Amino acid sequence: MKIGYACQVIGILNAQQKxxxxxxxxxxxxxxxxxxxxxxxxxxxxxxxxxxxxxxxISSDLIPFGSSQANKLNWWEEFGDEFARIGTKIKRYxxxxxxxxxxxxxxxxxxxxxxSRAVEDLRYHARVLDCLQLGQSHKIVLHIGGVYGDKISAxxxxxxxxxxxxxxxxxxxxxxxxxxxxxxxxxxDIGTRLGIPVVFDNLHNFKNPSEIKKNEVDWINTCKxxxxxxxxxxxIHYSQxxxxxxxxxxxxxxxxxxFLEFFSRLSRTDLDIMLEVKDxxxxxxxxxxxxxxxxxxxxxxxxxxxxxxxVLERSHKNYVEIRKILxxxxxxxxxxxxxxxxxxxxxxxxxxxAVNTAQHVWGYFKKIATKNEHDVFLKRITQxxxxxxxxxxxxxYLLKLxxxxxxxYLLESLYFD
DNA sequence: TGACGTCAAGATCCG
DNA sequence: CGGATCTTGACGTCA
Numbered sequence: 001m002k003i004g005y006a007c008q009v010i011g012i013l014n015a016q017q018k019x020x021x022x023x024x025x026x027x028x029x030x031x032x033x034x035x036x037x038x039x040x041x042x043x044x045x046x047x048x049x050x051x052x053x054x055x056x057x058i059s060s061d062l063i064p065f066g067s068s069q070a071n072k073l074n075w076w077e078e079f080g081d082e083f084a085r086i087g088t089k090i091k092r093y094x095x096x097x098x099x100x101x102x103x104x105x106x107x108x109x110x111x112x113x114x115x116s117r118a119v120e121d122l123r124y125h126a127r128v129l130d131c132l133q134l135g136q137s138h139k140i141v142l143h144i145g146g147v148y149g150d151k152i153s154a155x156x157x158x159x160x161x162x163x164x165x166x167x168x169x170x171x172x173x174x175x176x177x178x179x180x181x182x183x184x185x186x187x188x189d190i191g192t193r194l195g196i197p198v199v200f201d202n203l204h205n206f207k208n209p210s211e212i213k214k215n216e217v218d219w220i221n222t223c224k225x226x227x228x229x230x231x232x233x234x235x236i237h238y239s240q241x242x243x244x245x246x247x248x249x250x251x252x253x254x255x256x257x258x259f260l261e262f263f264s265r266l267s268r269t270d271l272d273i274m275l276e277v278k279d280x281x282x283x284x285x286x287x288x289x290x291x292x293x294x295x296x297x298x299x300x301x302x303x304x305x306x307x308x309x310x311v312l313e314r315s316h317k318n319y320v321e322i323r324k325i326l327x328x329x330x331x332x333x334x335x336x337x338x339x340x341x342x343x344x345x346x347x348x349x350x351x352x353x354a355v356n357t358a359q360h361v362w363g364y365f366k367k368i369a370t371k372n373e374h375d376v377f378l379k380r381i382t383q384x385x386x387x388x389x390x391x392x393x394x395x396x397y398l399l400k401l402x403x404x405x406x407x408x409y410l411l412e413s414l415y416f417d
Numbered sequence: 418t419g420a421c422g423t424c425a426a427g428a429t430c431c432g
Numbered sequence: 433c434g435g436a437t438c439t440t441g442a443c444g445t446c447a
Contacts, residue, residue: 008424019425021441061424068442103422104443114444121443146445180421180446249422396435 001269002096002233003291004048004055005284006276011306011414013403015043019064027073033064034075038082045086049093052292053284055272057098058128067117067124076131087132096232096272097134099125100141103178108145108158115161126169137232140172141199144182144190155186159194171230176237177204179248184219185210191226198223201237202262203276207248217265224271232272238262239276250276253345254283256290256338263291282414286338295332307341309415313357313391314347354391355384361398361415364407373401 009015017040018033041062048056065071076083090097105121106114125140132138147154162170175191176199177184184198184205191198200223202216214222220236227234240251240258254277277283289299304326312319322340325333362377369377380397383389395416402410410416 016425019441021426024426065442102443103445106444109444111444117443148445246421393436 001291002055002272003284003287004053004057004096004272004274005280006057006100006274007059007280009044009047009281010279011282011412011417012043012047013411015040015047017059017061019061022065022068022070025065025070030064030071030073030075031078034062034073034079035082037062037064038079038086042086042089045089045093045095047281048095049089051281051285052288053281054093054095055097055274055284056095057100057274060099060101060125062128063124066128067121076127080131083128083131084133087134090132090134096138097129097132098139098141098235098274099128101125103143105142106145107142107161108154110146110148110157119161119165122165122169122173126172129172130168136171136230138172139174139197139231139235140169141176141235141237142173143176143178144187147181151181151186155190158190162194162196174199174231174235176201177208179204179207181208183208183210184223185212188219188222188226191223195228196226197228197231197234198226199235199237201239201276203239203241203248203250204237206241216262217267220266220271221268234271235274236271237274237276242278250278253277253279253342254287255342256286256335259287260290260335290334290338295334297326297329297332300326300332300334300337303337303341305409306412306414309357309361309413311341311344312360313349313353313415314344316353316356318344349391351385351387354394355381357415358384358391358394358398361410364410365398365401365405368405369401 008017017037020029020033041058044056048054060066063071063075066075101121105118107118107122109115109118122140122142129138129140144158145154162173165173174197175187177187184200188198190196200216200220205216205219223236224234238259240255241247242249242251254275273287275283275287285303289303304322308319311322318340322337325336325340358381365373376397380389380394384391384394399416401407402416
């Protein structure tokens with residue numbers, strides 16, 4: 001079983017994908033962006049390996065305007081070596097990657113221009129995975145598309161378009177139930193008929209359930225048969241509702257108890273789980289640490305190093321409490337640990353907590369900072385106490401110092417996010 | 418025509 | 433002038 005996350009990584013400096021608007025998309029600008037984005041991908045793959053994450057969705061923005069006339073570069077040749085190098089790494093790390101064109105790639109549209117752009121977009125996604133020299137188990141996840149007032153003919157449009165795709169694209173595609181139009185039973189019908197593996201998405205299924213009533217685990221088990229051995233292990237998408245937002249919005253973090261409840265009902269490990277969640281890699285590591293058989297407390301200590309200042313800002317009491325539960329090196333209190341983290345992070349940062357934590361962090365620079373840096377920091381703290389500036393202004397200053405002095409412990413902290 | 422989702426880029430404002 | 437904050441872009445469907 002692999003557990004992973006989509007597109008972006010939280011808490012790593014200079015690991016953001018870059019893009020530009022169409023009117024600025026000159027050849028040289030695009031070259032610069034592609035080169036930067038491939039470096040970022042390489043960094044993320046290394047990060048994933050270091051953190052035991054073996055499932056990752058590559059952002060569709062890897063190549064800006066990759067499927068559009070706005071990008072006329074032969075990027076697959078120009079950056080071929082770089083792609084191959086990253087692909088080799090992915091294989092060496094035994095990772096599985098995927099891509100997921102958004103809701104705007106519509107293969108069954110009634111507008112032929114939209115369909116041909118969708119085909120171009122799929123060609124682009126397949127080309128990225130081909131350039132990485134990855135096999136057929138590295139998939140492209142696609143939705144069925146629109147309904148246009150007549151679902152039966154919309155489905156047959158999808159089938160027609162799908163069947164006329166080149167086979168090197170077809171064999172990468174897997175289809176997913178969406179939250180508006182196509183329920184899991186409809187997608188399963190299509191997938192079974194055309195031999196396309198089906199990805200079950202639990203939140204989409206909740207918002208747009210099938211008329212046929214089955215529980216989540218039954219649907220997941222039904223989907224399994226659509227995955228042939230050359231497709232790799234079955235994949236599902238898992239996400240949770242953000243209670244503060246509209247139905248279908250992904251939660252900030254994966255609430256671990258709810259995940260573990262799902263996981264135990266699943267009672268299978270021969271499948272991969274792609275998390276769709278705002279805090280990305282953080283939830284992936286959390287879910288991995290709570291389901292792993294390794295159960296090494298060092299994993300939790302590493303997590304604590306990242307979270308501790310975010311906890312301290314919100315609750316000194318919980319900070320002390322969590323330190324206490326990590327004391328016993330023979331135990332592995334992962335669930336308790338993450339419960340405490342989740343509970344604490346729901347709270348607002350207090351002024352007192354912010355000041356205290358900032359001074360804590362300043363401790364790394366006290367001895368090495370210049371006179372001017374001392375003055376600026378003290379001034380900021382006074383302003384913060386008086387309510388004249390916000391905490392993020394102080395944090396940005398501390399981040400600047402962290403980068404300047406390359407303070408490793410802080411570079412990996414979530415304090416600045 | 419605007420909401421929907423996504424996220425930087427780009428534009429503008431502020432001290 | 434640099435940094436913070438607000439707006440736009442790019443996509444297709446649907447009400």
